[in-house]
Amino acid sequence: MAQEYKLKGITSLALKPGEKLEAEVEGLDTKVLLLNAGGNVQAVGSRCTHYGAPLVKGVVGANGTITCPWHGACFNGKTGDVEDAPALDPLPVFKAIERDGAVYISGDAAVIKNGYRKPNFQCAASGGDKVLVVGGGSGALGVIEGLREKGFRGAITLITNEGYLPIDRPKLSKALMTDLGKLQWRDESWFKSGSVDIVNDEVTSVDFATKTVTTKTGSKFAYTKLVLATGGTPRALPLPGFRELGNIFTLRTVHDTKKIVSVIGEKGKKIVIIGSSFIGMEVAVATAAGNQVTVVGLEKVPLERVLGEKVGAIIQKGVEAKGVKFYLSASVEKAEPSPSDPSVVGAVYLKDGTRLDADMVILGVGVTPATEYLKGNSQVQLEADGSIKVDESFSVIGLEGVYAIGDIATHPYHGPGGDGKLVRIEHWNVAQNAGRTAARHIVDPTVKPRFYTPVFWSALGSQLRYAGNTTASGWDDLILQGDPDQGKWVAYYAKGETIVAMASMGMDPVMAQCAQLMSLNKMPTKTQLIGGLDVLSLGPPE
Known part of the structure; x- marks a missing residue:
């Protein structure tokens, strides 16, 4: 039940457009954010619903949107609705009034303390389009939640081969997290409340003419709208020893992370990471404490391809301070077995003859678009890298009612310097925002797609x-x-x-x-x- 609560120490609502102020709610031991969102002064939850960043340190635009300072989630300051990923839950909004030299907000105590509200998701599916989503990552979650939030009432089926519901995948490499209870964004009951059918299977082929997909178990699923969101497949090294020996890992799934954590055990391990990419560098930092960690990279400095030599050197210095050793401008020649157990890796050799002892090896050498199930399909043309060309709505070029999002999508870029050139961006928030864009287009194809800053x-x-x-x-x-x-x-x-x-x-x-x-x-x-x-x-x- 809504009640009035006084904001401690706040005497006026005289905020200019774009101004914001964090305020404590008397009697509730929590805070809200007062802001002027496009001329409308009100209060919203004070923390981003993604990871809890303090929104007072974010930026309020003159149009009333507020952007999180940590990960770029964006909210409508007037409605609290999510505008940009990676946030999923909207902010609560509370009416603010000025009276007798004090400011009060009106709202339910539990909602004020929670600082978030669930999106409009519950639904009893009732005919119309049948949307089939293939893949269980960030993009899939974005399209499913986007559809229900925009009022779509048709059937939704999600086919995923990962063995769990959509997770917060960045936590795998950043924190080596393995607890599904902490990783899954939504539980099974949430999807059921929105009439979303979950199928644990793997799509092996698509017939775009008959609008059906076939899975590994031989099941067939019909659709009227199809969203392909199969993500990326980690690259392996086609070098001697890397395919044959155990304790050599890629990192993409919870299953991968569990294997890595199991081998690390009580620490004290010699860990060789191949690739100075973001995945490789994050794993190096996550495993540095108590282990001997070495990173091997082709670049002069880590992350040179994305960040450049000067910034890469800054990053390298910070990571070296944690005890990580680097071999850069270096190429790998082979992996050799352990003398005590020939089934697992014992060393990695570089082409200059350097031997690196290894209890385990983690590969961070990039991913390729996971589109194997489309190779050889004459109904769709894949790009040279295996990705799928789409337009601004993420509709696949040449196919009606089919969308591709996330790591598999090559799409026009309209950010600064982009001029509509085709790019493929492997970012968590890009995939989720692409899902929301596709959902909006499915619900109303006349809506012009909005540009999201990656x-x-x-x-x-x-x-x-x-x-x-x-x-x-x-x-x-x-x-x-x-x-x-x-x-x-x-x-x-x-x-x-x-x-x-x-x-x-x-x-x-x-x-x-x-x-x-x-x-x-x-x-x-x-x-x-x-x-x-x-x-x-x-x-x-x-």
Whole structure:
């Protein structure tokens, strides 16, 4: 039942558009966020519903959206609804009134304390389109929840071969988490409440003409709308020993993580990580304590391909401080068995003859689009990398009622410097936002797709934040602000005068501000940033 609660120490609702203020609710031992969302002053939950980031450190745009400072989740400040991934639950909204020199909010005590509300998901399916979703990752969850939130009442079937419901996959490499109770975003009862049928099977073929898919068990499923969200397959190394020996792992699923954690055991292990990618670097940090960890990479510095040599060197220094050793500009030649157990790996040899003793090896050498079930299908044309070309709504080119999202989708990019060029982006929030875009198009094809700024984060000792994309345009200059030695810096990637991406550590609000500015195509120029411009000084993006 709604009641009035006084906000401690707040005397006025005189907030300018874009202004926000965190306030304690008397008697409830919790806080809310007062904000002026596009001219409407009210209170919302104070923490992001994704990982609990304090939204007071986020950025409120002049249009009333608020962007989380940690991972780029975006909410409608007027309704509390989720605008951008990775958040799933909306914010609660509370009416605020000013009376007798004090400010009060009205709401249910339990909702105020929880700080979130569940989306409109419950549904009894009743005819109409049959949506079939293939794959159980971030994109699949985005499309399923997006459909129900937008009022879709048709049948939804999810086919997944992972053996569990959609999980928070980034926690696998960032924290080596294995507890499904903590990893699964929603439990089975949640999906049942929305009339979503879960099928634990693997799709082996699709007949786009008859609109049916066939699974490994021989079952057939009909659809009127099909969403392909099968993600990526980790690459293996086609080198001697790597396919034959045990204790050599890729990391993509909970099953992979459980095997890795089991071999690490009580620690004290020699762990060789092949690949200085984000997965490889995150695992290095996650396993560094109590183990001897070595990273082997082809690049001059870790993450050079994405972040460049200067930023990669900053990251390397921070990770080395945790005891991780690097062999860079290095190639692997072979893996050899352990003398005590010939069935498992005992050493990795580099091409220069270096021997690295190993109790286990973890591969972080990238993924390929998981589209094996479509190879040889004359009804669809795969790109050279095995991905599927889609339009802005993530509709597959040349196929009616079929969508592809996530790691398998090559799509037009309309962010800064993009100009509609085709890209494939392997980000958690890109997949989920693509799912929401596809859901919106299924419900109402006349709605114009909205651009979402790609955002990702990485646990590299300190938390790295990244917004934008350099794949479409490339970059030719880097502007570094802040002090890397103090762990507070932001790097801007420029193509000519256009800032196409940014990365930061210890300056989270900057990422939130840039994500909003990029979505509006209003990032400052390279010259302005070289001159020392602080993007936070620009105020609410509009």
